[in-house]
Amino acid sequence: MLPYSVQRQDFAFEHAIIGMAIVSIDGEVLQVNSALCELLGCSKQELMDGALKATNIGGIQEVIRHKTGDFQLKPSQVTALQVGMKYEHPAGRNLDLKLHFSASAEAQSPFRHCLVQFENLTPVYELQEQLTQKEMKLVEKEEGFQQLLEELPLSALITKYGMIQYANQATLRLLHASNVSDVLGISTDVVVDPSSHHKLARRRTRYAEYREIGPVTYLIRCLDGQQKIVSGITLVTTYRGEKAALSIFKDITEQKMEEDRIMQSEKLTTAGQLAAGIAHEIRNPLTSINGFIKLLRSSEQSNKLYFDIIESELKRIELIVNELLVLSKPETSHVSKPFDVLGIVEQIVTLMKVQAALNNIEIIPRFPAEPVYVHGEANQLKQVFINLLKNAMEAMDQGGTITLTIQQSDSDVHIIVQDDGIGMTPEQIRSLGQPFYTTKDSGTGLGYMITKNIIHNHGGSIHVESSPEQGTSFTIQLPAL
Template sequence: MVIERGFSVLRDHVQSYDPIFQQAALGMALISLSGTFIKVNSALYDLLGHPPHELVFPAQLDITYQHMLSDLTKYGESLQSDLLTSGTIEQEIQHSTGRCLKITIHLAIIQDDDQKPSHYWAQFEDHTLLSDLESKLHSNEFVLHDIQNSYHQLLEKMQLAVLITKKGVIQYVNPAALRLVHAKDKSELLGTTTDTVVDASYHTTLSERRKNFYTHQTLSGVSYLINCLDGQQKLVDGFTLIIRYEGEPGAVGVFKDITEQRQKEEYMMQSEKLTMAGQLAAGIAHEIRNPLTSINGFMKLMRSSKRSTEAYFDIIESELKRIELIVNELLVLSKPQGKHISKPLNILPILDQVITLMKVQAALKNIEIRNDSPDSSQWILGEINQLKQVFINLLKNGMDAMESSGTIWVTVVSTDYEVQISVQDEGIGMTSEQIQRLGEPFFTTKDSGTGLGIMITQNIIHNHGGSIQIESIPEQGTTFTVKLPRISKPEDA
């Protein structure tokens, strides 16, 4: 009976995650505690270089990757002995062709209904291409002009899209870049500007990057929406290195297509939004009921009063506007996410709207949210709904960490180059070990939670070219500081 129940739990768990499991861009596998493959998705078979017909013969993989499975089970046992449920391990795995792959494996221990380990969930992330490419590009940066033939051969064979530009004009593209934009020949791109490839909605981002390079001589990673030659649009992610090309300064841009990956991320973000909207529903209903009660009472007074009722109209109008604001902010959470199209935004009104919404739930827990922001506008490039979700997540995490009454401070400061938004709570805090693990799949400090909230928050901030810093003291509280690149005020603002 125990064995049958264990298989039932495993079957239910696999079925519940099956759509994500089968459609994921990352390689995934379910592994038994004894070190055998239970289930392997198509992405992992592609990564390892095995044909699809082997999907029905996972036992063959058990033999091929016996050493790796042994390492994973030993690592899983060490996690259990340390009372941990997940962790990350680096492995070098042999491709079916004999090539060595550099893989990061995220291992999570799945428990049955009795809270006993049932099996492992493993995600395989391939860093081989980017690792090899980055090391080769950095090592050859100062001698590229002497070995053009060699690095041209390297770039021609790369599976990632590579463009070399001078002052924004394309000088070189490799075959992968041609495939990315659906070009038939290099002549279709050479001599054109990057403005023609990058969509107009990202031209401000492109301009800010050029301005930042001329001022600080640095270029960070970036995401663009690009226009293919056949009219299609794709989202790409990449990085840029400054080199000398044919005796002059040039920029090597390396990009990969993340359109499908971003669509899956947007789906996860939308699912998290719907969950959050459900949790806020009770507080929203309570907050709307209060002004409705006031309106109803003043209507009765107006009917029975012989005096002037002008003041009553002002109060009723104020309460109706309050209801409208709450309902509008709730509707923002239910809107489906489209493509990430950045535009100039003043971050201060966004924070005001989020705080207004979250004060509903805060009041139910006797928590006060205080806002300390400058009077002048703070301009950034971003997508308003995604940024709202970031600060809703951070405020909600702060409230969940506080058992009773207290204060959450939202503070905004800025420098010439960035805007810093801090959310500081008076909750239970976290240890340095817990902070290090935030954002890992399945890791959460809450009694009930998925760990998706902080992972999605970090992903949104990364896609906006920013960073998030976490400082915490156990039993005293936690401060999340979001840093976003600052831009000058738009002329049409």
């Protein structure tokens, strides 16, 4: 019976997870374990009968003879070497193997056999090959992507932590740069004008909180100091293995200038319409005044009726001038601040209730229980609500009800003024807002222009729905706080 230590060594050899063999100095396979049989696709008997010697692995005998002939081992000295080899598996696949040889000499005698461990490097090499292929594909994709960006007519730049890493030719032309090295490494804070830095900060905060960037419009400074307006979007991408931001921008400077020219032209057209309307509206009462003054000069005695007519026409001129002055006020600067629109509307209802009652009109409020806050100028919005309630009452000769509703959503506040008046045709609705157009017997038509301008200056909108004899509904939308 073998000693316990020998039995333990044999057990470890047989059950090792790596293929191992004991080979004599002459290349004879003395012993193999099960893991080696499984790795090489051979049985123990085939390996013991010389199958190992007949394959490429059989070259280990020559390697051992060559190495052992170069030196004389001293007692108890251990030597080891490694050899990489290709092995054609019986199943038809090639294996990359590394053979680890180790041998020891017992006291007073040279070594007669060595232990060979077979390390299968095929999975490692295959993984390395896959990684190499993927890296090559990534490089090809990145090169193709950059080529696409170079051909793009829009400005494209890639940034990391706010620093420019890449810029295409369109970006160089936009910034008036002669070479890409002029912009690489520059912070976006330098390119973006200080007046737009708050937009940069807001986008960075939005990305940090919601992982969203979205579209933006910037005022930028070119390398020669020229200012331009650009509009575009930013996407999160990967550049050279790291997360980066890809921004695509379009120069809209000329477009903005053209829009400003069109707006200025529209203002001049509106001013011309106003001037024509003013001339027409004021000429009529002036003609009446002039005529009655001539009559008074030729008359031997004063006529009270003439004075009443003159006074009435002068009041009409005063009304027109006052409304024109109010029309100009929304264009001037005013102090905006948050306020409760519910409280403002309640004040207006209280103010108008007496006049409504005299005309047999009931104002029905439908307000939420909680305050409703908007940002703006309270006195100007008071003017809006007064105008709408006055229009509603003047459209109801026979009395009726005016429903005043306030609704709030997450982003908007809606104030709805609905009456039971005579209503309007689609043609009349389309004409609303034109200077001196009115559906009332007396009026200048400027009240609705004033209302629209104030709402527009507060970032809101107004919508009209009406049918003849079915009443009219004005809906004001304002941004909610």
